[in-house]
Amino acid sequence: MTTTQRGPNGVPEGAPVVDFDLSSHNRMADSNAAWARLRSTSPVAWSADNGGAWIVSSYDAVSEALRNWESFRSGRAVRTIPGPGGSPDLLPINAVPAQTTALMIPEELDPPLWHPYRRVFSELLSPRKVEALAPRVKHWVTKYLDDVIESGRCDIVDTLTSGVPGAVVLEWLGFPEHEWHRLGAAFHNMSAYLPGSPTAQQYLNELEWAFERIREEVTAARATPRDDLTSFFANIQVEGKQTSFEFATGMVNMAMSGGVDTTTSVASAAFVHMHYHPEDRQRLLDKPDLIDSAIEEFLRMYPPARTHGRTVVKDTEFEGFLLRKDDRLIISEASACRDEAAFPNADKFVIDRFPNRHVAFGVGPHRCPGSHLARAMFKEMLTQVLERIPDYRIVENELAEYPNWTALGGWSRAPITFTPRARRL
Amino acid sequence: MKVLVQPNRCQGHARCLAEGPDVYVLDDLGYNSTNIDDVPSHLADQARRGALACPERALTLVEESGGSDQASYSPPNVRSGLR
Numbered sequence: 210m211t212t213t214q215r216g217p218n219g220v221p222e223g224a225p226v227v228d229f230d231l232s233s234h235n236r237m238a239d240s241n242a243a244w245a246r247l248r249s250t251s252p253v254a255w256s257a258d259n260g261g262a263w264i265v266s267s268y269d270a271v272s273e274a275l276r277n278w279e280s281f282r283s284g285r286a287v288r289t290i291p292g293p294g295g296s297p298d299l300l301p302i303n304a305v306p307a308q309t310t311a312l313m314i315p316e317e318l319d320p321p322l323w324h325p326y327r328r329v330f331s332e333l334l335s336p337r338k339v340e341a342l343a344p345r346v347k348h349w350v351t352k353y354l355d356d357v358i359e360s361g362r363c364d365i366v367d368t369l370t371s372g373v374p375g376a377v378v379l380e381w382l383g384f385p386e387h388e389w390h391r392l393g394a395a396f397h398n399m400s401a402y403l404p405g406s407p408t409a410q411q412y413l414n415e416l417e418w419a420f421e422r423i424r425e426e427v428t429a430a431r432a433t434p435r436d437d438l439t440s441f442f443a444n445i446q447v448e449g450k451q452t453s454f455e456f457a458t459g460m461v462n463m464a465m466s467g468g469v470d471t472t473t474s475v476a477s478a479a480f481v482h483m484h485y486h487p488e489d490r491q492r493l494l495d496k497p498d499l500i501d502s503a504i505e506e507f508l509r510m511y512p513p514a515r516t517h518g519r520t521v522v523k524d525t526e527f528e529g530f531l532l533r534k535d536d537r538l539i540i541s542e543a544s545a546c547r548d549e550a551a552f553p554n555a556d557k558f559v560i561d562r563f564p565n566r567h568v569a570f571g572v573g574p575h576r577c578p579g580s581h582l583a584r585a586m587f588k589e590m591l592t593q594v595l596e597r598i599p600d601y602r603i604v605e606n607e608l609a610e611y612p613n614w615t616a617l618g619g620w621s622r623a624p625i626t627f628t629p630r631a632r633r634l
Numbered sequence: 635m636k637v638l639v640q641p642n643r644c645q646g647h648a649r650c651l652a653e654g655p656d657v658y659v660l661d662d663l664g665y666n667s668t669n670i671d672d673v674p675s676h677l678a679d680q681a682r683r684g685a686l687a688c689p690e691r692a693l694t695l696v697e698e699s700g701g702s703d704q705a706s707y708s709p710p711n712v713r714s715g716l717r
Contacts, residue, residue, distance in 0.1 A: 272689075276690075328663060331646055331663040331664055331665070332662060332663050332664075334664075335646075335660070335662065335663055335664035336648045336651060336660065336664050337660075337662075337664070501652065563683070563686070563687075564683075564686040564687050565687070566649075566687065566688070566689040567689070568689060570647070572645065572689050572690055573645060573690075574645060576645040576646060576647060578646070580647065580648075581648060581664070
């Protein structure tokens with residue numbers, strides 16, 4: 210094992226030192242290429258960029274790091290940046306600490322506190338419970354496609370891949386329908402622009418509005434409970450006691466930020482992929498039974514959440530290095546999903562790949578509890594697009610990627626044209 | 635064939651259920667903690683695919699001959715503490 214001491218500038222001695230600036234990951238292809246280069250030389254490396262962190266990029270190392278909650282914690286921590294003039298630095302779950310957002314419960318908790326809150330989400334979003342939501346999922350996909358299907362043209366992100374998860378989650382939470390689009394956009398824009406950029410700053414007010422609406426709705430639901438998910442979170446008893454206002458809003462925030470812009474990302478990527486790879490679209494049209502394995506392969510190729518951060522809470526040997534208490538880890542699910550050692554022909558879309566043990570939803574205790582709902586929404590969108598507008602084409606010069614691929618990847622805009630068809634509702 | 639579940643490794647991905655709907659049973663939280671003592675031969679393929687699909691490598695197949703087919707490696711620290 211390499212012994213790591215702090216050298217100049219806080220670099221652990223013996224660590225492979227790399228330049229790996231996530232703020233430069235402005236396009237999906239560039240980001241994937243940067244991760245591939247790093248993974249092939251130093252699957253665990255130290256970079257002074259991004260506030261100073263160990264960068265974890267291979268499938269095995271990513272899986273091990275995400276499972277090791279006893280050493281690598283998700284809860285927020287405060288660290289003083291070493292060196293002259295270092296100032297305290299809040300370390301949230303986001304890989305790049307810069308933007309303070311409302312707490313997310315239970316993603317930013319560690320066991321044992323995490324346990325009862327995670328149970329709540331696991332039970333609400335179990336495969337059986339998600340089956341009960343299927344009619345709402347189908348309704349919103351049908352309606353939003355109906356809204357555009359006679360015109361022969363739409364932005365599939367705004368209309369469908371952003372609209373549907375927003376409607377399903379916000380209807381369940383009980384937020385008024387006229388706010389869905391604005392709330393969805395607030396979370397989308399938070400993900401789409403790098404913290405600190407002028408554009409992101411512009412959207413922070415919208416995000417603050419969204420958090421204020423969450424606080425208002427939790428307050429109202431405590432006074433007068435309704436039959437919706439916000440009221441459930443607002444009045445929930447955990448271990449016999451009503452949970453705090455901050456944790457109740459944290460759970461609503463979790464449902465919203467986890468729900469509204471993640472399925473969007475992978476579903477948009479799938480529609481873009483099928484435009485540029487008509488052979489894959491044709492195979493799905495010819496053999497609709499392939500849809501379930503195709504969904505897993507889209508998730509592997511285009512995982513919405515690309516990185517997560519962790520903070521080391523005790524000195525830990527990891528992949529031959531000694532990680533010290535208070536070190537930061539940036540763990541890349543996106544890189545793990547393209548690791549050739551785990552997925553032969555990793556950069557190729559293999560529609561019937563099996564086994565396909567991708568980590569798009571993470572592994573370990575913080576595995577995305579919304580994964581079953583995400584798959585259900587993604588499948589219904591894919592099914593109806595292939596049934597109803599199978600000849601859609603992307604308007605290529607209007608297609609726009611997220612401007613940064615650090616934490617979340619995705620498409621800001623994907624206008625399409627297609628043969629107009631009849632409404633269903 | 636038997637299927638042995640390591641409940642502390644299961645994190646509720648439910649890929650076993652997706653590949654083996656007639657073999658695997660999940661609890662109310664969507665987690666698998668039920669060993670299968672005797673997989674009927676016509677469901678062996680479902681059982682195998684379900685075990686292979688697990689991203690946490692929580693399922694071990696034990697074939698009739700007595701040999702086991704651990705579909706996984708063993709990283710440290712896999713206790714989730716959920717149960």
